[in-house]
């Protein structure tokens with residue numbers, strides 16, 4: 098069983114090792130702190146106020162702060178030390194604060210000896226009046242007397258260095274606060290070197306745990322704090338500041354480009370958001386409590402039987418789907434993308450060096466005649482998987498996530514993705530060229546596009562071509578039925594063993610089945626040829 102948060106915080110403060118608290122300012126950042134391995138969280142007043150767009154001057158009311166820390170507490174199992182500023186008033190406000198914090202499972206509060214409304218210590222610090230020592234001691238006592246859990250911690254923060262009163266005043270205050278019942282003292286300094294802290298620790302000895310916030314003396318090696326026998330270091334605002342920088346960079350790029358394409362691969366994937374929200378737990382709970390809600394899985398079938406002879410010795414021991422692109426096999430990149438999109442029922446048709454394709458949780462179909470047969474023979478092996486919502490994809494292509502997302506979101510019983518730039522790879526002569534009901538236009542045109550013809554062939558100069566099929570298609574239940582029926586009929590054809598998916602699509606068109614087209618411009622690649630490889634490093 099997880100130890101109570103109050104006990105955990107007390108242990109941190111009393112530990113003989115140097116311990117660390119990491120700043121968080123909302124439920125998400127709190128979770129990130131816990132996942133990183135920190136033992137405790139600093140709910141920073143500066144970061145919480147900044148993240149809601151107000152100043153660190155008690156502009157947010159104490160109950161608004163309480164709401165934030167409640168979310169943080171609910172999202173985590175490690176203790177939270179809340180930055181309680183001055184206690185939001187006098188001893189009486191402090192008593193109520195402690196009660197309310199305990200109700201929200203907050204492990205401790207740090208209060209500073211300034212006056213309400215406070216100002217951040219790094220702004221006009223030396224003009225800030227300090228609280229009367231006796232009055233502040235009364236506040237500490239009142240807090241300690243009102244806590245229900247013996248291990249709830251109250252930390253007294255001494256601002257005498259910040260306000261320019263020096264070592265003597267700092268020691269006097271720290272000593273008084275400790276005697277008044279504080280579980281630890283926080284000695285704050287705004288100097289760029291830890292001199293004030295070093296001077297304090299020399300005089301203070303071991304009287305009670307000392308907490309520091311080295312925001313300004315950040316270059317000090319952590320070993321110095323260990324040697325000084327500091328109890329706990331607070332990294333006070335670094336998640337808020339890193340989020341801020343990341344947001345500024347992203348927003349500038351999007352504003353400039355009037356598009357989100359370029360940022361997509363530089364930001365957290367949506368599934369990471371779901372993971373941090375613990376969507377998995379809800380899914381499990383739904384199975385338990387909402388039995389009817391199980392969703393129908395999407396099937397994905399990946400054709401990866403061929404060697405890729407054109408790639409020469411690179412495919413001597415592995416099929417081209419296993420070629421490493423930036424350290425990951427091509428097909429694994431595709432699997433990652435499918436998983437990220439929640440597509441988990443995946444079948445792979447293997448052939449050449451089949452034993453090298455061996456990822457977990459995949460249904461494998463082996464085309465042992467891969468060398469003398471073509472795509473439809475491979476696809477036919479997985480014919481029972483062509484049902485419901487289904488994706489059929491070549492295993493040797495790479496495309497950006499948004500291409501898959503667009504495909505998934507497009508309605509239509511059968512949908513294929515077509516690159517309008519058919520002559521993109523001048524060194525490739527034969528490919529899956531298409532003509533459509535209308536060409537791609539740079540004008541905004543929402544009218545649907547349908548496939549009229551598709552053929553694996555050479556491009557004849559001057560011929561009307563609307564683009565190149567990139568090798569991925571999606572079907573609904575109705576579309577999958579049509580595909581399965583066509584595949585079954587074609588399997589009796591004398592030429593079946595030489596047939597490609599393009600033949601299947603042509604057969605569907607001939608039967609009057611509408612195949613919808615999504616036009617894209619680049620953002621994909623197929624690996625047919627040694628010349629394709631340098632381009633793949635961007636994926």
Ligand code: SPV
Pocket residue numbers: 141142143144180217218219310312333334
């Ligand atoms: C905070 O994180 O809000 C603090 C530490 O109080 S400091 O900003 O250094 O005052």
Ligand code: MG
Pocket residue numbers: 141142143153180182
């Ligand atoms: Mg603060």
